[in-house]
Structure formats: C-alpha cells, structure tokens
Amino acid sequence: MKEKQAARAGVPGTVAVRLCAAAAALVTVAAGLGIRSVAGGEIAKYAGDALYTVLIHTLVVLLVPRVRPLSAAAAALAVSWAVELAQLTGVPAGLARQSTVARLVLGSTFNVPDLFWYAAGAALAWAVHSRLPSGAGPARSGGAGPARRARRT
Template structure:
C-alpha cells in the first residue's frame, strides 16, 4: 500500500505579510499611546512623529504586501513630509478645528524638526521590515 503525502494547507505569503503588517500597525498605535501617557514634552512629541511614519509604513505593507522595504519606507516618509509641509498652508489647522480625526492625521502646526523624526521612523521601519523579509531574527548579529 502506498502512502499518500500529507496534504498541507498553505497560507498565501501575502496573507501572512498582511497579518504581520496589521499587527505591527496595532503595536505601533499602542506604542504611541504608551509614549504619550508615560512621557511628555519633546520626548513624547518626537517619538510620536517617528511612530507616525512607522504606522504609515505598516499601512503601506498592509495594502501592498509585496512592497520592498525601501519602497515602503520611502512612501511612508514622503507621505509624512507631505502632511508636515501641508501644515504651512493652514489647511490642516482649519480641518483640525472641525475634526479630531483630522487633527490626529494631519496635525495643525508646521515644526521643522518633525521632518527629521519622520526620517528616524522611516529608517527604523525599513530596518525591521528588511530583517523580517530576509528571514533573519532581530536577535541575530
């Protein structure tokens, strides 16, 4: 009697990546809320800026699971910078007065150092995404 090979249900890689990206987005939001509750001033503000870009990176991966780490990080950074630069127009400030969601997503006041911290977040997201995509553990040298 011949043995049939076991049929293994295969989960598409894109579904696994999407699930990981959704989890990363939730962890990022939790980290942002945690930083806001545990710290204040510049630490909370700039950590929030970096985490904002990390969140955008996770959302890019959620929408396009085959995206390369550099492309996702660049997209997240460009979006973050565009939102910050839009604050120079006053439109986000006007929208923020009407909507708490707009205030959270768009901010209201331009702050040049935010541009740097968005870069920090993009770099962090790129590094973690690259490590995960290569299959190496974060603990490996």
C-alpha cells in the first residue's frame, strides 16, 4: 500500500531504487571498461580505482535501498580500503594467481595512491546519490523533508 502511495506521489519505492542502483552498477562497469579501452596507464588505473568504489556504493544501495548517501559512501570506502589494505598480507595476490575474478575484485599489489582514488570515488558516488530523489525524506537526505517542515510550521 505504501509503495503504491509513494509511486503516486512521485516518490521512488525500494523496487525503483533497486532498479536504478542495478542500472547504475551496469553503467559503472561499462564506464570502467570504456576507460580501459581508450586510456592506459595511470589514468585508466586510477579511474578504475574510483569506479571500483562507485560500484561498491551502488551495490550497497542495491542491498539497502533506503541507505543514506553518506552511509553508503562510507561503507563503500571502508570496503575499498579494507581490500587495498588486505593486499599487504599477500593473500589477495595468491588468490589472484589462481582466479581472474579474484584478481579483478581483490587486486594483488598494495598501492598508497589507490587509497586516495577510492576516497575520490566515494565522494563522487555520495555527490550523485545525495542529489537523487530520496523517497524517505529526512532519513535519506539528512535534510528537512516535508514531514519535518510541516512540524516546524
């Protein structure tokens, strides 16, 4: 019932948010592959790092559609940094030798600048996400939604 009311009011429900997040994930992967096809070296590498965190952000939203933009960005950054720091152990490198998927997801070699580019990706994802229609008023955006404004007046 609430989903139908929200849809009539122009507020995205969890299904719509998940569909948008899935589409954003596909666009993010396409962007990463596109950058790899037209650029090389550090540009492609660091753009890929930022997009890795953007992809994690979209997956967080896919799993938890009512997540606040800042929370989703923080979770994506934490996962990205954890994966990068795990590379100091050598475990990801060992897994990467055995699996292409592990190499793509976990990487193999720790690189300090990657930490910055993950933060840049999290900031980009937060900026885009925070400007989208939320559907949950102040809980999503942190701002004064219609319900909060009505109580103040």
